[in-house]
Amino acid sequence: MAERILRKYGVQTTVDFVLYEPDGVNFKVDAAHVAGDTKIMKDEGGEANTDNAFVDRGQGYSQVISATEMEAARNVLYIADQGAKAWLDKEIIIETYGDPSAQHAFDLGTAMSGQAVASVAGAVGSVTGAVGSVSAEVSADMTKISGDATAANNLETACDGGSYNIGGGGAVAASVSGAVGSVSGAVGSVTGAVGSVAGNVDGSTASVSGAVGSVTGSVGSVAGNVDGSTASVTGAVGSVSGAVGSVTGSVGSVAGDVDGSTASVSGAVGSVAGNVGGNVTGSVGSLAAQAKTDVNAEMDDVINTDTKAELAAIPAANASIGNKIALMAMATRNGGTSTAAQIAIKKDNGTNLGTGVLSDDDTTFSRGKLS
Numbered sequence: 001m002a003e004r005i006l007r008k009y010g011v012q013t014t015v016d017f018v019l020y021e022p023d024g025v026n027f028k029v030d031a032a033h034v035a036g037d038t039k040i041m042k043d044e045g046g047e048a049n050t051d052n053a054f055v056d057r058g059q060g061y062s063q064v065i066s067a068t069e070m071e072a073a074r075n076v077l078y079i080a081d082q083g084a085k086a087w088l089d090k091e092i093i094i095e096t097y098g099d100p101s102a103q104h105a106f107d108l109g110t111a112m113s114g115q116a117v118a119s120v121a122g123a124v125g126s127v128t129g130a131v132g133s134v135s136a137e138v139s140a141d142m143t144k145i146s147g148d149a150t151a152a153n154n155l156e157t158a159c160d161g162g163s164y165n166i167g168g169g170g171a172v173a174a175s176v177s178g179a180v181g182s183v184s185g186a187v188g189s190v191t192g193a194v195g196s197v198a199g200n201v202d203g204s205t206a207s208v209s210g211a212v213g214s215v216t217g218s219v220g221s222v223a224g225n226v227d228g229s230t231a232s233v234t235g236a237v238g239s240v241s242g243a244v245g246s247v248t249g250s251v252g253s254v255a256g257d258v259d260g261s262t263a264s265v266s267g268a269v270g271s272v273a274g275n276v277g278g279n280v281t282g283s284v285g286s287l288a289a290q291a292k293t294d295v296n297a298e299m300d301d302v303i304n305t306d307t308k309a310e311l312a313a314i315p316a317a318n319a320s321i322g323n324k325i326a327l328m329a330m331a332t333r334n335g336g337t338s339t340a341a342q343i344a345i346k347k348d349n350g351t352n353l354g355t356g357v358l359s360d361d362d363t364t365f366s367r368g369k370l371s
Contacts, residue, residue, distance in 0.1 A: 002091040009099035018060040019087040028087040042072035073103040314354035
């Protein structure tokens with residue numbers, strides 16, 4: 001008779017078994033695996049050699065079934081000697097669980113709190129977590145209760161002593177009045193206005209549709225975009241991850257660095273404490289003392305530290321101030337020559353930088369442009 005065992009779908013597993021001598025009396029303790037001795041059939045498909053050989057453990061053996069081999073509702077493992085029948089043939093049926101494609105979809109390895117229960121007959125002490133939906137029968141019973149003053153008062157007392165609000169199925173709670181101590185689990189959505197939240201919202205809120213009047217206290221971080229309108233934020237905002245499209249109105253002050261990209265700022269910026277890494281397009285009202293000191297230091301460096309090579313030729317009329325100053329320095333430092341017909345300005349090596357024509361008609365002395 002074939003053995004039947006349960007294993008989880010799609011997860012590598014090990015199957016332990018024993019083999020018998022051909023006489024069927026004693027264990028076969030020295031079987032040696034060769035290719036083809038172990039085959040597997042998945043969901044009544046074709047038989048194929050197993051991915052792994054069985055391993056001798058002494059009295060018995062173990063066979064590793066790979067994760068790929070376990071992707072079936074039913075596996076049949078055949079262990080048959082391909083030679084002179086050193087042991088009796090063996091068959092092991094492996095049924096899987098824990099996956100919609102398994103023989104048994106229910107996951108035996110998961111606690112009951114994580115399972116879906118179609119129905120519950122009898123009393124339920126408490127429910128921790130989310131209730132997906134309420135049946136039409138429950139909704140009808142709630143309607144009956146609403147028309148029965150005694151039942152309604154009893155339910156009201158069971159809730160908070162002063163009012164009751166129940167949602168789910170066909171009934172929707174109009175409002176919740178009073179304080180809600182805590183909500184454990186996820187809140188799918190809130191439609192309408194939330195007057196105020198006192199204290200901290202520690203978990204993750206998927207989305208808020210509509211306007212948020214105000215947030216009092218600190219907001220640790222916001223990941224993603226805040227698409228709607230926020231009237232005001234009082235307190236410190238730890239960090240904002242993502243892009244801020246625009247800010248309309250005045251920003252009092254920014255302490256610290258603005259590391260990301262800001263598309264534009266319309267209006268006046270009172271002050272910036274720290275460094276501006278990029279460019280400022282527009283006018284800067286004034287420079288503070290440190291900025292002025294830095295500008296003076298750079299100018300002093302340009303004038304007294306930076307060097308400039310000699311000119312190779314006479315500069316053009318629209319040349320830079322630096323080249324024009326260099327021309328005057330070369331004319332003064334390097335000297336030159338002058339004849340009745342020509343003046344020459346020398347380079348440091350004694351060759352001509354440029355020359356100009358001289359003329360004198362006993363009335364006017366003229367000097368041509370240097371070239």
